[in-house]
Amino acid sequence: MIELQNIYKIYQVGEEEVRALDGVTLTVQDHEFVAIEGSSGSGKSTLMNIVGCLDIADEGDYYIDGQNVMDLSEHSLAVMRNKKIGFIFQQFNLLPKLTAYENVELPLIYQGLPGRERKIRVEESLMKVGLENRMFHRPNQLSGGQQQRVAVARALATHPSLILADEPTGNLDSKSTRDIMDLIHELHRQGNTIMLITHDTAIAREAERQVQLMDGKIVSDTARISASAKTEAADSEGSR
């Protein structure tokens, strides 16, 4: 479970003060699938970076599974990112000189996992995203959709409980978008907590819950309880 209480993130750019997050309070339960929506500059990425322990809030409290993140050392934050969180970025963020296999293996290396176990996990993850026959391709030898699938494989290789996706389909065509969304639904079905940032309302509606940000504040938070977000999304699509 993640709990954000009165989170502020304020940037000072010259004279101007930018309130990227302006008192955000949000709780996400385990196994929930939340979509974060909002116009450009509303603070979505800032929120996700704080949730993902990549960034630290200026003010407020943040708990992951009851643990106050504000108290954690740099070392523990790195462990948190490594073990509990899986990132999927809009720009894929793969290391260009490493193969798909090596990219997926990297977080496992940082975890200190022995080689044989790493091999099993990497192959399993790449299998899940359907890239078992592209293991030794470098990112520039893969299509955008495939690169993002490698990134998904990397995110799930460490078996994290929380998957954070910042506009994962922002750079993809509709076919690849569907592939990635299907993967995300699959991860959700397997019990992962998912936080997905998107501009696309259709995609946002696939989630169980939509959180709307504007100027660093949460302006709406609609939760729907359903067994399968995907079928529900399809339903609502049909009913409209």
Place this chain on the structure above:
Amino acid sequence: MKFRQSVKMAISAVFSNKMRSFLTMLGIIIGVLSVTLLISIVQSGTGTITDAMSTLGGDQVTVSITEGEKRLLYFELDELKANEAVNIIAPYMSGKGVAKAGGKSKDVTVYGVTKEYDAINNLTLTGGRFLSELDREYRLNVCVLGAEVAEELFGRESALDRTVRIQGKDFRVIGVLEEEDEYAMNSTNRRVFIPLTTAQRIFKQTGITNFILTADNKAALRTAQTAVADFLDNKFSEDSDYTIINMAEILDIMGTVMNTLSLMLGGIAGISLLVGGIGIMNIMLVSVTERTREIGIRKAIGAQRSDITIQFMIESIFISLMGGVIGMLLSIVTLKVLNHFVTEVTFVISPSVAMLALSFSIAVGLIFGIYPASKAAKLSPINALRYE
């Protein structure tokens, strides 16, 4: 295990930018090359010179009476010989001369010596015998030829019992010396040895002006040296009338001088190693900036500060170590080539110099890698990820 992965990643990073890595290495290559080359050349040279000089006798002192008028008499040496510390005393004199035989002639150094000279220098003869006590006593006109002298005057024929004319007097050849290393400082090749008494007569010199003195060990030699000095002080009024040269002391001094020289040269060459290190630091800093995004990604997926530090440190150490090894190999090759052209001296890299240069290059990589590596490790994950 994690470390092995870091090494693998660092090495592949170095190889993925071959030209840059090589240019960075170049500073270290040149540094190590010049350090090992200079020190090896000085050391090998010193070794050869000290070897040559120790054939002059490391355990003997040479006494010369320099004041023209003053002389020792032969029997006066007995007084010195009586000293416990003294082993052998060999009086001698030498002068330039010309040796002629069968229409040929050769410029030689004529040495007037006694049988003790052989006892000290352990001369080897190819034939005949060396000068004896009787030769000295009766001032016989007999001579022992150096190898080159015998060769030039008599060619392949045996020189024994032949007659050689030296300074207008006929001498019978009683022995021929074996050829010696031409570059040894005390080579007998161009010398002719005749009895001391005969030499005194033909060079019109009375008394003894030079002698060599040996002792069983260094301590005894020192005692003997003091005894000689006391004796001569008693006999002559002034210190400046004579000189005593102790070869061992000269060798010691020379060793010190050469060591200082090689340290100085090594130090100067070491500066180039330092410059190479700064080159590594510079490139590593550029590389950290270029790879900011990579560092951000690594941190986002859970790399610790230490993981990043180790990765960059290994890179810089690997570059400098590889530069060191290449520099070392180049200097080995250079010395091999040099050995082809210079035959008098054999140049080799001593293991200690090799170890020194290699550990120095590792240290350079370590020291100049620390700053860029810690700079990389300190980047905040979000700023690094956002970096364009």
